[in-house]
Amino acid sequence: MNDETRRLARLDRRHLWHPFTQMRDWEREEPVIIRSARGCRLTDTEGRTYLDGVSSLWVNVHGHRRPEIDRAVRRQLGRVAHSTLLGLGNVPSIELAAELVRIAPPGLTRVFYSDNGSTAVEVALKLAFSYWRRGGEGRKRLFVRLRNAYHGDTIGAVSVGGIDLFHERFRPLLFPTLLGPSFDCYRCPLGRERSTCSRECLAALARLVRRRRDEIAALVIEPLVQAAGGMIVARPGHLAAVASICRENGVLLIADEVAVGFGRTGTMFACEREGVSPDLLALSKGISGGYLPLGATLATDRIYRAFRAPHRARRTFFHGHSYTGNPLACAAALASLEVFRRERVLDRLGPKIRLLGRLLAPLARRPHVGDVRQCGLMAGIELVRSKRTKRPYPFGARVGHRVSMRARRHGLVIRPLGDVIVLMPPLSVSPRDLRRMVAVVGRCIREETE
Numbered sequence: 001m002n003d004e005t006r007r008l009a010r011l012d013r014r015h016l017w018h019p020f021t022q023m024r025d026w027e028r029e030e031p032v033i034i035r036s037a038r039g040c041r042l043t044d045t046e047g048r049t050y051l052d053g054v055s056s057l058w059v060n061v062h063g064h065r066r067p068e069i070d071r072a073v074r075r076q077l078g079r080v081a082h083s084t085l086l087g088l089g090n091v092p093s094i095e096l097a098a099e100l101v102r103i104a105p106p107g108l109t110r111v112f113y114s115d116n117g118s119t120a121v122e123v124a125l126k127l128a129f130s131y132w133r134r135g136g137e138g139r140k141r142l143f144v145r146l147r148n149a150y151h152g153d154t155i156g157a158v159s160v161g162g163i164d165l166f167h168e169r170f171r172p173l174l175f176p177t178l179l180g181p182s183f184d185c186y187r188c189p190l191g192r193e194r195s196t197c198s199r200e201c202l203a204a205l206a207r208l209v210r211r212r213r214d215e216i217a218a219l220v221i222e223p224l225v226q227a228a229g230g231m232i233v234a235r236p237g238h239l240a241a242v243a244s245i246c247r248e249n250g251v252l253l254i255a256d257e258v259a260v261g262f263g264r265t266g267t268m269f270a271c272e273r274e275g276v277s278p279d280l281l282a283l284s285k286g287i288s289g290g291y292l293p294l295g296a297t298l299a300t301d302r303i304y305r306a307f308r309a310p311h312r313a314r315r316t317f318f319h320g321h322s323y324t325g326n327p328l329a330c331a332a333a334l335a336s337l338e339v340f341r342r343e344r345v346l347d348r349l350g351p352k353i354r355l356l357g358r359l360l361a362p363l364a365r366r367p368h369v370g371d372v373r374q375c376g377l378m379a380g381i382e383l384v385r386s387k388r389t390k391r392p393y394p395f396g397a398r399v400g401h402r403v404s405m406r407a408r409r410h411g412l413v414i415r416p417l418g419d420v421i422v423l424m425p426p427l428s429v430s431p432r433d434l435r436r437m438v439a440v441v442g443r444c445i446r447e448e449t450e
């Protein structure tokens with residue numbers, strides 16, 4: 001370890017508190033401290049390079065140090081780094097709002113900015129709740145959440161979460177919700193297998209919503225993939241069916257595309273794949289190409305109009321953040337969307353997605369790989385103690401963590417979700433790097449589990 005790494009590691013251990021990290025373990029591990037990056041490669045203070053197998057926690061889209069995005073941020077720095085949207089406009093936030101509305105599913109016409117995924121969800125929850133009160137339907141105040149759902153870590157977002165390990169400990173602080181079944185086909189909540197499924201989870205959800213429709217404000221869902229819940233991929237048609245259930249029962253649909261948005265599933269937004277137009281759409285992570293923190297909540301005209309009234313009616317949406325519509329982040333986002341357009345990124349994604357599928361297929365035959373799931377360039381490989389019974393490894397075995405630490409030694413940075421190994425490379429990943437990523441993952445799984 002060189003002097004610089006040693007100095008930074010000491011300061012890190014002394015002063016930092018890392019997210020989702022048991023610091024006692026952290027203090028004992030050899031830290032990797034990233035100093036720079038280019039494309040899909042990260043370089044640490046020791047000069048070692050790693051492939052960025054999870055897009056710097058699902059945010060990076062076109063690779064690091066994209067010249068177009070670098071330039072756009074620099075250009076914006078030459079104008080203004082930040083100016084508020086409270087009582088003022090700023091250039092990039094206006095241009096980006098128009099652009100987001102243009103590419104979003106039809107019907108979404110308004111953009112409310114915040115600065116991360118959790119707040120984008122909070123805004124959607126508060127808008128949905130207020131919407132019904134304004135319409136004189138104050139009884140409609142419950143939210144339907146799904147098991148395994150993840151919508152962020154602020155208290156409202158935790159209230160609609162469904163991952164017990166993360167969320168249940170905060171239950172006394174959370175608002176009441178209705179819990180619907182996950183679309184987890186590997187561990188089906190209704191005891192089915194993929195071969196015997198008749199969409200019982202949808203029937204159960206429909207019953208729940210119908211029974212309580214007069215009390216339900218909105219249903220919150222991650223379209224197509226419950227990402228943090230373990231890269232759980234829905235069967236085709238599931239999202240469209242959930243949207244119908246909402247529509248038929250007068251319940252708003254909140255689509256949280258914080259993880260799946262911006263090309264991750266193969267289309268710009270996951271909702272497009274099933275022709276779904278939600279009432280509210282939460283965006284963040286990939287929105288700025290992975291450059292700067294930015295959140296956006298898109299709303300329909302119908303929702304917008306419920307808040308538009310004479311001042312004295314007190315219908316104003318009383319919500320906002322200091323860095324709302326930050327010009328640097330919006331400039332990065334505009335440049336990222338320009339790269340999508342100019343390089344026809346989405347049109348060219350198909351071969352990479354199919355390649356990833358072909359590379360992952362053999363892993364499914366390994367003795368401790370229970371399930372391999374993929375949607376677009378998002379993939380999860382679930383490791384189990386027993387393939388036949390699907391029995392997981394004990395919590396303390398940390399097999400997913402061990403595989404990820406081993407991958408680092410082979411030049412690949414990944415971060416698992418429990419014992420689900422996650423691969424979510426930037427959309428710009430080359431076929432060669434994709435091959436290398438899956439090869440390292442396969443090798444590390446073999447070495448740790450066989």
Ligand SMILES: *Cc1c(COP(=O)(O)O)cnc(C)c1O
Pocket residue numbers: 116117118119121150151152153222227228256257258259260284285
């Ligand atoms: C990451 C994530 C969030 C939270 O976003 P943050 O920016 O980390 O607050 C919300 N919803 C989904 C689906 C996510 O994957």
